Amino acid sequence: MEFTQLNQKLAKVLPTVEMPGRYTGGELNQISKDWQKVDVRTALLFPEIYDLGMSNLGLMILYDIINQEPNYLAERSFIPWVDMEAALRSENIPLYSLESKHPLSDFDILAVSLPYESLYTNFLNALDLAQIPIYAKDRAEDHPLVIAGGHSTFNPEPIAPFIDAAVIGEGEEIILEILETYARSQPGSSKLDKLNQLKEIEGLYIPAFYEPVYNADGTFSKLEKTVAEAPDQILKRIVGKLPPPPKKPIVPYIDTVHNRAPLEIMRGCTRGCRFCHAGIVTRPVRERPVEEILETMDTLIPNTGYSEIGLLSLSSSDYTQIVGLVEAINKRFAGQNIAISLPSLRIESVSVSLMDALSGKRRSGFTLAPEAATERLRNIINKPISDQQLLDTAKEIYRHGWHTIKLYFMIGHPTETLADVEAIADLSKRVLQVGIQTIGNRAKVNASVGTFVPKPHTPFQWVGVMPQDEITEKLDLLQRELRGRGLKLNWNDPRETHFESWLSRGDRKLAEVIYKAWQSGAKFDAWREHFDFPLWQEAFAEAGLDPEFYSTRVRAEDEVFPWDHINPGVKKSFLLEDYQWSQEGKTRADCRVNCFSCGILPAYNDLRRQNPGTLWLCPEVSRGK
Amino acid sequence: MKKQRVRIRFSKTEAMRFTGHLDLILTWERTFRRASLPLSYSEGFNPRPIMNLAVPLPLGFISSAEIGDFWLSDEFTPDQIRNSLDKSLPPGLIVHDVQEIPQLHGGKLPSLVERSDYMITLPNDYPGLQEKIDLLLQSSQCIRTRKRKEYDLRPLIHDIMLVPSDDGSPPSLRVSLLILPTGTGRPDEVLSALDIPPHETIICRTAIILKAGEEK
Numbered sequence: 081m082e083f084t085q086l087n088q089k090l091a092k093v094l095p096t097v098e099m100p101g102r103y104t105g106g107e108l109n110q111i112s113k114d115w116q117k118v119d120v121r122t123a124l125l126f127p128e129i130y131d132l133g134m135s136n137l138g139l140m141i142l143y144d145i146i147n148q149e150p151n152y153l154a155e156r157s158f159i160p161w162v163d164m165e166a167a168l169r170s171e172n173i174p175l176y177s178l179e180s181k182h183p184l185s186d187f188d189i190l191a192v193s194l195p196y197e198s199l200y201t202n203f204l205n206a207l208d209l210a211q212i213p214i215y216a217k218d219r220a221e222d223h224p225l226v227i228a229g230g231h232s233t234f235n236p237e238p239i240a241p242f243i244d245a246a247v248i249g250e251g252e253e254i255i256l257e258i259l260e261t262y263a264r265s266q267p268g269s270s271k272l273d274k275l276n277q278l279k280e281i282e283g284l285y286i287p288a289f290y291e292p293v294y295n296a297d298g299t300f301s302k303l304e305k306t307v308a309e310a311p312d313q314i315l316k317r318i319v320g321k322l323p324p325p326p327k328k329p330i331v332p333y334i335d336t337v338h339n340r341a342p343l344e345i346m347r348g349c350t351r352g353c354r355f356c357h358a359g360i361v362t363r364p365v366r367e368r369p370v371e372e373i374l375e376t377m378d379t380l381i382p383n384t385g386y387s388e389i390g391l392l393s394l395s396s397s398d399y400t401q402i403v404g405l406v407e408a409i410n411k412r413f414a415g416q417n418i419a420i421s422l423p424s425l426r427i428e429s430v431s432v433s434l435m436d437a438l439s440g441k442r443r444s445g446f447t448l449a450p451e452a453a454t455e456r457l458r459n460i461i462n463k464p465i466s467d468q469q470l471l472d473t474a475k476e477i478y479r480h481g482w483h484t485i486k487l488y489f490m491i492g493h494p495t496e497t498l499a500d501v502e503a504i505a506d507l508s509k510r511v512l513q514v515g516i517q518t519i520g521n522r523a524k525v526n527a528s529v530g531t532f533v534p535k536p537h538t539p540f541q542w543v544g545v546m547p548q549d550e551i552t553e554k555l556d557l558l559q560r561e562l563r564g565r566g567l568k569l570n571w572n573d574p575r576e577t578h579f580e581s582w583l584s585r586g587d588r589k590l591a592e593v594i595y596k597a598w599q600s601g602a603k604f605d606a607w608r609e610h611f612d613f614p615l616w617q618e619a620f621a622e623a624g625l626d627p628e629f630y631s632t633r634v635r636a637e638d639e640v641f642p643w644d645h646i647n648p649g650v651k652k653s654f655l656l657e658d659y660q661w662s663q664e665g666k667t668r669a670d671c672r673v674n675c676f677s678c679g680i681l682p683a684y685n686d687l688r689r690q691n692p693g694t695l696w697l698c699p700e701v702s703r704g705k
Numbered sequence: 706m707k708k709q710r711v712r713i714r715f716s717k718t719e720a721m722r723f724t725g726h727l728d729l730i731l732t733w734e735r736t737f738r739r740a741s742l743p744l745s746y747s748e749g750f751n752p753r754p755i756m757n758l759a760v761p762l763p764l765g766f767i768s769s770a771e772i773g774d775f776w777l778s779d780e781f782t783p784d785q786i787r788n789s790l791d792k793s794l795p796p797g798l799i800v801h802d803v804q805e806i807p808q809l810h811g812g813k814l815p816s817l818v819e820r821s822d823y824m825i826t827l828p829n830d831y832p833g834l835q836e837k838i839d840l841l842l843q844s845s846q847c848i849r850t851r852k853r854k855e856y857d858l859r860p861l862i863h864d865i866m867l868v869p870s871d872d873g874s875p876p877s878l879r880v881s882l883l884i885l886p887t888g889t890g891r892p893d894e895v896l897s898a899l900d901i902p903p904h905e906t907i908i909c910r911t912a913i914i915l916k917a918g919e920e921k
Contacts, residue, residue, distance in 0.1 A: 094723065095765050095904035101723035108795035331735060331795070333724040339731075385735025385793070416738075417746050417754075 086173060086181055093167040101334035102130035103164060105156070105178030108331040109383065111143070112179050113153040119263045122146055122154045123177050123187040123224070127194070127202035128606075133158040134330070135338035137392060138230065139193055142251055144326040152259050155179035155187075159202045160209070162604075168209060175209035184210035187224045188262060191255070192243075195230040197583035198606035200239055203228075204598040207242070214595065216244050216288065221271055227258065231361050233285075234316075235536040235643040238586035238594060240287035244275060248283050248646055249316030249361075250347075252323050257281050279310055283317030285646065286310065292588045292642065298629060300587050300642040315647045315683060316361070320691040322347060322368050325376050328383045340388035340421065341380045345373055345405070349394040350671045350697055353451070354462045354662055355490070357535035358394055360650050364680045364688075365672075365697040370401045374408055381418065388419040396422040397431050398670075400694070406437050424449075427465050432476040445484035445526060446477045452493055453503035456665065461493055462539075462658075464667045467507065474511045478518040485511055485525050491554050492532040492546035492577075494662065501554045504529065505561035512566050526568040529558060531577040535584050536643045537650065539658035544632040545581040548574045575613040579605065581631040582616075587642035590630070592623040651679035672697045707745045707755065709777040710809050711786060714802040716769045717762060721797025726761040730754075732795060733773065739793035742786060745776040759814040759913050760821065760884055763891065768910035770822075774806065774814050814915075818884045820863055822912040823892040825878040828905045834876075837899050838865050847898055851891075858898060861890030 094100040115121065124142055126133030133139060139156070146154035155177035160168060168175065174183035184190055190212070192203055204214050207226070213219045216226065228239060229247035236246040247254055258281060265274050279286050289310035293301045305312075325343055332339070348365035349358070377389060393399060409420055420438045425431035427448050435446065450470055452458045458465060474485055489504050508527045515523025531551050534540045546554075551574035562569045582590065596619035604610035620627045635641070637656060644652065654677070658668065668676055675681070675698065681688060685701045692700055717729070724732065734754045737744045746752035759772040781789075783803040790800050806812075841847060847859040863881040870876055882890025893903035 092905075099723075100765070101725075101728075104720075104723055106720045106796055333721055333732065333795075333797070334728050335731075382739055382741065385738040387734060387738065416743075417752055 086176060086183070089171045089173050090181070093164070093171055093173070097164045097167055098161060099131075099334060101332075102158070103160065103178070105181075107333050109328045110179060110330050111147045111154075113147065115153070115180055115182065118153040119151045120153075120189065120259045121182075121187045122152065122189040122191055122259065123157050123182075123184050124154050125157045125184065125190055125192045125203075125206055127159045127192060127199045127206050129161050130158045130332075131334070131336045134332050134336045135342075136193060136195070137342045137344060138195070138251065140326050140329050140342065141323075142191065142255055144329070145252055145255060145323070146259065149256065149259070151263065154191075155182070157184055157206070159206055159603075165205075165209065174211045175206055185212050185223060189258070190224040190226045192226065192228050193230045194228050194232045194239070196606070197232050197238075197580060199232075200583060200594050201598040201602045201605055203239070204242065204595065205603045214598075215241050217241070219271075225262070225271065225274065231357060232583075234357075234361055234646055234648060235585065236285055236287065236646065237292070237588040237642045238583055238590040240588050241591045242595075243287065244271070245278060246285045246287070247317070248285055248314045249648075250318050252319050254281060254283050254317045258284065276307075279307070283314060285314045287588075290645070294587075294589075300640050302640065303642075303645050313645055313647045316649055318364075318649070318684065318687065319366075320684075320687040321695060322366050324372070325368070327376060327379045329380075331384050331386070338390060339386075340390045341384050341386040342390050342392055343373065343376055343380065344368065344392045345396070346393035346399045348697075350398065351395060352462050352658075352668050352671060352676075354460075354539040354658060355451070355493070355532055355535070357538055360537045360648050360655075362394065363648070363650060363678065364684070365398075366691075367400060367695050367697070369695070370405050370408060373405060374412060377409070377413070381413075381416075387417060388421060390421045390423065392423065395424050395426060397424075397426040397428065397434065400697075402434060403430070406434055410437060427470050427473050429473055429476045432473065432480055436480045445486045445524075446482040447486040447488065448473065448477075449488035450507070451488065451490050452496075452500065453489060453507040454500050457493055457496060457500045459665050459667050460495055460662050462662065462667050467510075470507070471510060471514050474514045475518055478515045478523055483515075483519065483522045483524055485515065487511065487525060487527045488530070489527060490530045490532045491558075492551060494540065494543045496546075498554070498557065501557055502561060505558060508562055508567060509564075516566070521566070524566045524568070526570065527558075527562055528570045529555070530572050531574060533577055533581045533584055536641065537646070537648045537655070539655045539662060541585065541641065541655065542635040542637060542639070542659055544634045545578060547632050548578060551577065573608065573611075576608075576611060578627065578631050579611070579613065579616060582627055585641075585643075586630055589623070589625060593619045593625060596622050647683070649678075649680045649683040654678045675699050706778045707776045707809055709780045710806040711775050711777065711783065712804045712806050712814075713773050713775060713790075713800055714804075715771050715773065716767075716799040716801065717771055718767055718797050718799065721795070722767050723764060724797070725764045726758070729762075730756065730758065732798070733775070736790065736793050736795065736798065737775070740786075740789035742781065742789055743778045745778045757814045759915075760818045760889065762910060763893070765904070766823075766892075766908045766910060770910055770912045772814060772913050772915075776809075817915045818913055819916045820881060820883050820912075820914040821890070821910055822914070823878075823880045823882070824909045824911045825880060825892060825896065826907040826909070827875045827877060827901065829875050831899075831901060834899065834901075835867050838867060841865065841895075841898060849894055849898060851894065856888060858890065858894055861885065861888055862895065863890075865895065 126139050143154050146152050157177050207214050225244045227245045228243045229251050233246040261277050289307040290303045295301045346367045348362040350365050451463050508525050512525040534543050555571050597616050688701045744754040755776040757774045762768050787803045846857045849858050861883050866879040868877045880892045892908050896903040
């Protein structure tokens with residue numbers, strides 16, 4: 081489609097839709113390159129609406145890295161909201177990039193970010209809106225290569241037939257290797273030639289080169305290679321040192337979920353919570369030096385004008401120099417009305433003094449995530465905090481001027497009993513009681529209760545998700561018990577939990593379910609008002625598959641998983657040992673204190689040797705090890 | 706701390722056409738920070754920058770004549786401010802004039818506005834449009850429903866003029882609407898009253914008229 085034609089059609093459509101600012105691009109710090117003067121053109125697709133996608137740090141990092149290269153170009157694309165989708169379809173406007181308004185099918189590479197599974201149907205919908213065939217095998221030679229990345233690709237099988245390749249791990253270095261390989265390929269070379277060259281890149285998985293084999297009972301047997309030279313294992317790619325963060329991110333003209341400058345201070349987490357997918361996927365812990373953080377802030381603020389900077393990590397209080405960093409920030413940016421946010425603080429009093437030191441602004445609430453309400457269960461999930469520690473921290477929080485404490489819990493942990501669930505109500509009430517004693521009746525507690533979903537590559541990958549009737553029973557109990565003045569309870573729909581659990585530990589057979597669900601209208605599955613459970617049940621039935629096989633079934637300890645060829649650097653034997661430890665109630669300390677040989681160091685010993693010193697929190701590797 | 710008050714006249718162009726009033730305020734706050742011009746902030750737990758935009762510009766309109774008052778916590782010459790802002794403006798904002806307002810308090814812009822003028826570019830000719838305009842201007846009331854409430858648009862209309870083009874392209878409408886305590890005239894409402902779908906047009910505010918004696 082001619083640009084002018086696309087632009088004319090857009091001009092007609094935009095005034096008729098809600099929040100048209102989502103679809104225009106052209107914001108401050110957008111990078112627009114000459115389409116004709118680059119070798120490889122990449123569309124970065126985040127299959128959610130702009131408001132959410134623009135807050136994704138991964139997208140901004142890749143945008144920055146690719147566009148720094150003179151020969152490459154990257155442009156953004158997001159999923160339109162339903163009103164705009166209807167308008168695009170009725171006007172026959174293909175999904176386009178925000179920068180140059182090129183249809184996505186004009187790009188060489190379509191890089192799709194899939195941080196969580198509930199984006200899968202949106203991804204298919206994006207392909208369809210871009211007028212690109214959904215299944216990789218149906219795409220022509222001149223369609224873009226579709227490459228997925230993000231945490232959910234650590235189990236790529238459910239989306240394998242839709243993608244040409246999946247990046248396993250961190251995109252920063254591998255993305256340029258992919259683009260170089262693409263640029264080197266002969267003009268007019270076939271897609272198969274390109275994929276054959278791309279398979280040499282470590283950390284890139286090409287599903288077409290493998291065929292899954294199943295046992296008679298439906299469990300996964302093995303992945304058979306259809307191309308002999310394809311690697312047996314895809315080891316996740318990581319960077320030895322965090323690359324310089326984006327210093328000139330795009331500043332949206334409209335409100336987005338995190339309307340602030342993001343700045344990653346640390347990647348990975350040493351705590352080893354057994355339910356945590358991110359904790360395994362992002363190992364090892366690599367910190368950014370304090371000086372680099374401060375220097376980045378010095379340029380981020382004048383480049384963006386943001387009044388808030390989010391210092392991002394999985395566990396802010398575990399950043400080694402956190403107190404020094406906060407002091408330095410306070411000194412340097414005092415009086416400039418800059419707010420700093422520190423997400424994911426641990427349950428300890430130092431978190432309170434950190435927040436206190438940082439916040440000129442008092443936010444709606446202070447969030448603590450005990451995840452389970454009894455010490456026994458917290459040992460099982462390896463989040464060992466005592467009740468007393470929680471109550472002491474709560475007291476400090478109320479004392480320092482916060483009125484509301486948000487408590488995050490999960491139900492459905494392995495070995496959980498009704499008593500553990502009742503304890504959620506009790507503990508919430510005890511926290512509130514501390515609040516009332518400290519600040520009187522202004523004190524509030526908001527308890528959020530999610531349901532645990534077992535994730536691949538975690539110590540709990542063998543356990544089943546709790547059956548729906550049991551979730552409902554436990555949530556009913558909480559709704560009865562957790563009520564009264566100052567208390568509020570939020571919970572998730574059990575059906576959403578099950579939906580997530582299918583896709584998390586699915587195999588390649590699930591692709592058909594996803595496709596059928598999308599065909600009958602599934603999209604925006606992460607949005608409560610759009611999520612349609614019966615439609616997914618029908619899709620399972622049509623595909624002749626049993627959802628419970630993927631959700632509630634407890635896996636045998638020797639079961640081969642459909643994601644075993646994806647190697648996160650952490651050994652499966654370590655995960656299994658940790659699972660067995662959990663059943664004995666044995667905890668593991670912070671692995672900074674004591675290395676448990678999870679497998680990261682042998683997998684990346686060269687990288688560790690090239691990056692000596694304290695930025696990695698793993699022990700140093702001696703020569704010759 | 707308020708040290709200085711400046712009145713800025715600016716355009717909001719196509720690139721920011723779909724940025725609403727609150728997001729425009731945020732955009733100004735960020736622009737001042739990029740320009741290293743310290744805005745004054747309110748006291749309290751949630752400090753907000755202190756600024757007044759004369760009258761909100763609805764989403765989807767552009768403007769060549771916006772007015773805003775901004776309070777700074779330090780003093781600068783209007784030229785310094787103008788130069789710093791020019792280097793920091795995002796696509797979609799153009800500063801035309803920076804003027805120092807000696808009176809630090811009172812005389813808030815929203816209380817001074819009297820009228821807004823708009824130039825509306827029509828996509829095509831509408832047969833009988835002049836007759837419809839005449840009829841509307843001659844009528845004593847024009848009851849319309851907005852946000853499920855009935856109101857009379859007619860007293861908010863100051864003038865409507867059909868402007869033919871010289872080059873054979875469709876004509877434009879010049880619409881002048883009052884801002885009264887009882888309501889603010891909206892040009893898209895006038896268009897609807899004239900049976901023209903507003904979203905097919907381009908609406909540009911060309912003037913905000915302040916009460917006599919206030920415009921210095």
